[in-house]
Amino acid sequence: MIEGLNIMKRHQRPRGRGNPGGIIEIEAPLDVSNVMLICPACGRASRTGKRFLDELDHKGRQRKTRYCKACQASID
Numbered sequence: 001m002i003e004g005l006n007i008m009k010r011h012q013r014p015r016g017r018g019n020p021g022g023i024i025e026i027e028a029p030l031d032v033s034n035v036m037l038i039c040p041a042c043g044r045a046s047r048t049g050k051r052f053l054d055e056l057d058h059k060g061r062q063r064k065t066r067y068c069k070a071c072q073a074s075i076d
């Protein structure tokens with residue numbers, strides 16, 4: 001993998017406590033499916049899971065959120 005190539009940036013809005021937002025840079029290897037998100041809460045390159053919230057979105061569907069499997073913080 002070549003350093004500096006394939007930098008992915010995630011722009012994250014502040015979403016309350018423990019999630020101040022900011023830009024997360026990820027240097028991605030060519031296989032994008034292996035990219036791991038760096039958790040804004042614990043700073044680790046963490047696996048994420050999805051979980052359903054007890055809320056509906058504006059289309060009436062149940063909202064999903066991604067969360068860090070290491071520290072359980074919601075990411076999206």
Ligand SMILES: [Zn+2]
Nearest residue numbers: 039042068071
């Ligand atoms: Zn985390």
